[in-house]
Amino acid sequence: MAKYVIGVDGGTESLRAGVFDAQGRPLAFASSPYPTSYPHPSWAEQSPEDWWTALGAAVRAAVAQAGVSPGDVAAMSVDTTCCTVVALDAEGRPLRPALLWMDMRSARQAAQVAACGAPELRVNGGGGGPVSAEWMVPKALWLKQEEPNTYIAAHWICEYQDYLNYHLTGAMVASVDNVAIRWHGSDGPPLELLRRLGMEELSGKWPQEVLQLGARIGGGLTARAAAHLGLPEGLPVAQGGADAFIGVIGLGVIAPGDMAMLTGSSHLHIGMTDRPLSGKGMFGSYRGAVLPGVHVVEGGQTSTGSAVNWLRRGLMGGAVDYADLNAEAEAVPPGCEGLVCLDHFQGNRTPHTDPLSRGALVGLTLKHTRGHVFRGLVEAVAFGTEAVLEAMRGAGYSPTSLTIAGGATKSELWMQVHADVSNLPLHLTEVPDAPALGCAILAAVAAGLHPDIPTAVKAMVRVSRTITPDPQRHAVYRRLYQERYSKLYPALRPLFHAGHDHAPTPNGAPAVEEGASGQWAAAAAEAGEAARQGRQGEEGGGLPRAIVSPSILAADFACLGDEVERVLAAGADWIHVDMFDGGAIAGGNFTIGPPVVAALRKRAPGAFLDCHLAVQDPAKYVEAVAAAGASSFTFQIEPFLDAHTAQPDAAKRCAAAAAGAAELAAAIRARGMRAAVAVAPATGVEVVMPLADAGAVDMVLFMTVNCGFGGQSFQAQVLDKVAAARRAHPSLTIQVDGGINATTAALAAAAGANAVVAGTAVFLAPEGAAAAIGAIRGALLEHLPRATAAAHAHATLAAVEGAGPAAVL
Numbered sequence: 001m002a003k004y005v006i007g008v009d010g011g012t013e014s015l016r017a018g019v020f021d022a023q024g025r026p027l028a029f030a031s032s033p034y035p036t037s038y039p040h041p042s043w044a045e046q047s048p049e050d051w052w053t054a055l056g057a058a059v060r061a062a063v064a065q066a067g068v069s070p071g072d073v074a075a076m077s078v079d080t081t082c083c084t085v086v087a088l089d090a091e092g093r094p095l096r097p098a099l100l101w102m103d104m105r106s107a108r109q110a111a112q113v114a115a116c117g118a119p120e121l122r123v124n125g126g127g128g129g130p131v132s133a134e135w136m137v138p139k140a141l142w143l144k145q146e147e148p149n150t151y152i153a154a155h156w157i158c159e160y161q162d163y164l165n166y167h168l169t170g171a172m173v174a175s176v177d178n179v180a181i182r183w184h185g186s187d188g189p190p191l192e193l194l195r196r197l198g199m200e201e202l203s204g205k206w207p208q209e210v211l212q213l214g215a216r217i218g219g220g221l222t223a224r225a226a227a228h229l230g231l232p233e234g235l236p237v238a239q240g241g242a243d244a245f246i247g248v249i250g251l252g253v254i255a256p257g258d259m260a261m262l263t264g265s266s267h268l269h270i271g272m273t274d275r276p277l278s279g280k281g282m283f284g285s286y287r288g289a290v291l292p293g294v295h296v297v298e299g300g301q302t303s304t305g306s307a308v309n310w311l312r313r314g315l316m317g318g319a320v321d322y323a324d325l326n327a328e329a330e331a332v333p334p335g336c337e338g339l340v341c342l343d344h345f346q347g348n349r350t351p352h353t354d355p356l357s358r359g360a361l362v363g364l365t366l367k368h369t370r371g372h373v374f375r376g377l378v379e380a381v382a383f384g385t386e387a388v389l390e391a392m393r394g395a396g397y398s399p400t401s402l403t404i405a406g407g408a409t410k411s412e413l414w415m416q417v418h419a420d421v422s423n424l425p426l427h428l429t430e431v432p433d434a435p436a437l438g439c440a441i442l443a444a445v446a447a448g449l450h451p452d453i454p455t456a457v458k459a460m461v462r463v464s465r466t467i468t469p470d471p472q473r474h475a476v477y478r479r480l481y482q483e484r485y486s487k488l489y490p491a492l493r494p495l496f497h498a499g500h501d502h503a504p505t506p507n508g509a510p511a512v513e514e515g516a517s518g519q520w521a522a523a524a525a526e527a528g529e530a531a532r533q534g535r536q537g538e539e540g541g542g543l544p545r546a547i548v549s550p551s552i553l554a555a556d557f558a559c560l561g562d563e564v565e566r567v568l569a570a571g572a573d574w575i576h577v578d579m580f581d582g583g584a585i586a587g588g589n590f591t592i593g594p595p596v597v598a599a600l601r602k603r604a605p606g607a608f609l610d611c612h613l614a615v616q617d618p619a620k621y622v623e624a625v626a627a628a629g630a631s632s633f634t635f636q637i638e639p640f641l642d643a644h645t646a647q648p649d650a651a652k653r654c655a656a657a658a659a660g661a662a663e664l665a666a667a668i669r670a671r672g673m674r675a676a677v678a679v680a681p682a683t684g685v686e687v688v689m690p691l692a693d694a695g696a697v698d699m700v701l702f703m704t705v706n707c708g709f710g711g712q713s714f715q716a717q718v719l720d721k722v723a724a725a726r727r728a729h730p731s732l733t734i735q736v737d738g739g740i741n742a743t744t745a746a747l748a749a750a751a752g753a754n755a756v757v758a759g760t761a762v763f764l765a766p767e768g769a770a771a772a773i774g775a776i777r778g779a780l781l782e783h784l785p786r787a788t789a790a791a792h793a794h795a796t797l798a799a800v801e802g803a804g805p806a807a808v809l
């Protein structure tokens with residue numbers, strides 16, 4: 001009878017396969033790096049085909065090294081990074097590279113998800129969020145908003161995990177683990193959440209079947225997969241899950257009260273409980289993420305190993321090794337003779353969930369040595385874990401032990417300090433490769449070598465050592481924690497947040513997501529800059545980006561800053577600022593001037609301020625509006641036409657108006673703003689086309705109501721002008737403004753508008769701004785691709801026939 005099992009850990013940079021016997025003893029391991037990791041220079045992406053290649057190489061090598069015959073292998077299982085999202089066609093072929101878990105492009109979408117207030121969000125932080133850009137829904141929403149063609153074409157949107165299992169077995173299934181922890185799906189698909197985001201269709205793109213860990217997938221290995229791995233066709237494949245959570249099984253942490261602490265550059269705390277819990281400062285609980293009937297709580301620290309690595313490499317240039325640092329730190333008494341450190345070098349994941357928090361060394365004197373600083377950082381990490389545990393205790397979860405794996409197990413000092421600070425015994429297990437062993441356990445269950453996961457864990461995981469806390473040192477640390485460490489963050493928070501609390505990043509998204517490495521944070525910042533300038537989707541003449549710009553004319557002016565923050569958090573792309581001078585062109589309404597724009601810029605430094613000046617003499621305000629911080633300056637064309645009323649020839653009158661307008665547009669651009677021209681409903685499209693043809697403006701705004709007031713009815717006849725402009729300019733940003741809601745946005749998008757201004761429908765939405773923006777954006781995304789595809793076809797035809805853009809109107 002076949003007696004060996006294969007566990008595969010699909011990590012961030014490589015994939016590692018292990019061959020184990022039914023008692024969990026490893027026979028061999030083999031790793032295979034992904035041949036072309038991060039093929040895209042700016043983002044965290046991976047090629048799914050690389051995963052497949054690496055899987056074949058690692059499994060073959062591990063089986064060969066173990067010296068077992070393929071026929072002696074009873075089953076296999078795979079874990080992968082979680083929230084590495086792929087878009088596939090119906091045959092499982094990737095439509096684009098996968099978005100790796102650490103890809104932070106979806107920071108704005110994460111803020112949008114968090115702001116929608118759906119009941120499925122309640123599991124985290126006692127309902128207070130957060131939602132990370134790492135997770136499935138923000139990433140899928142990013143695809144929908146930024147790459148709508150791919151999103152629409154995707155038959156499947158799923159995880160790295162699901163991709164491999166599909167190619168192994170031919171069955172497209174999801175893991176209960178991923179679905180519960182990162183898809184908001186403890187109780188089935190999060191339908192209300194998706195509805196509020198205007199993306200109900202996503203649940204149809206997800207795998208329809210969700211399997212328990214250890215369940216057999218389909219009919220086992222297909223002939224193609226068997227040939228690729230060198231294993232028998234039909235070999236059972238067991239459902240796996242997220243690497244860290246499968247690692248928890250490999251550590252034997254499955255019973256209520258158990259907690260695993262996975263250490264590396266960061267720390268992850270994953271605990272089991274027999275009842276659902278929710279509280280401030282912790283993630284979860286996730287029902288059944290590992291075992292049916294068991295709930296999982298989660299906490300984390302972003303900078304732990306990376307903080308000591310910063311000291312050794314960053315500060316000391318790697319000139320000292322850890323053995324020396326450990327020895328020097330051992331000689332320093334607990335409390336480091338007055339030095340207390342904060343471990344938030346890359347922000348804090350839990351309990352504070354504050355991406356702006358930072359590390360600190362407080363109480364330095366000239367007698368402190370590098371041994372003090374090293375110990376201070378180790379103590380800070382252990383205190384940080386205590387803060388995580390304290391939040392969990394507050395929610396009703398008190399772990400009885402910590403089972404530890406990863407980098408911290410290499411230092412006796414670290415482990416003892418952790419035990420002493422938390423006052424919990426620390427267990428180490430025999431097999432440090434916990435994720436691969438966790439998969440092997442699931443495979444053993446699928447193969448029938450053990451009847452269930454708890455029995456398999458008992459047979460395959462063994463505690464090799466326990467570190468017990470010292471009561472005296474615990475008492476010292478308890479006092480230090482209460483009197484010093486726990487006071488550091490609240491004291492320093494105002495400093496970390498100074499100048500940041502009001503939208504440090506584009507569109508209200510969090511500045512730096514926890515867990516983002518510098519490279520990815522920089523990429524996110526770069527994206528933010530593109531968002532601020534409204535540049536996405538415009539390069540290369542592609543599909544123009546869908547833009548929702550709430551008009552503050554419908555906001556409560558008594559608390560304008562709060563109102564703007566509210567719609568930014570709800571997912572607004574731009575903020576539309578109507579600056580009317582009270583004249584005829586503004587329908588007699590006198591609204592706001594540059595000082596208000598300056599105040600908004602201060603409050604929302606990263607927001608795109610889309611300023612529309614319905615004024616008789618726009619040139620007069622270019623300086624002041626630029627100085628106030630506007631991102632774009634839209635002026636009406638009518639004053640330029642009025643200046644040439646004496647000209648009887650209509651064509652000449654248009655040309656003269658266009659020349660004057662082009663001069664103004666150039667002055668606007670020279671002051672660093674985008675230039676746009678607006679057309680009243682009664683004004684013909686031919687007046688502004690020369691400006692667009694000459695590339696003199698960045699956007700054309702077709703007013704769908706007469707300027708002046710919000711709440712008017714949409715004038716559908718304007719759409720003929722929109723369609724004409726779109727036919728001539730497939731990639732131009734074309735905006736409509738007035739009477740816009742999800743229904744009229746759909747009409748406008750079908751005609752070719754990609755940007756919409758909506759006041760009443762967003763600020764006064766009874767269903768909330770996030771749902772309103774989501775519905776409007778959904779309408780744009782649904783109808784825009786066909787309009788722009790037709791425009792591209794039309795433009796191509798016109799070019800082939802030798803006609804210029806103006807001729808195709």
Ligand SMILES: O=C(CO)[C@@H](O)[C@H](O)COP(=O)(O)O
Pocket residue numbers: 551553554576578705706707708709710711712737738739740757758759760761
């Ligand atoms: O410029 C204007 C009106 O003149 C618009 O920006 C309105 O403020 C849009 O408001 P709703 O029609 O969406 O309420």
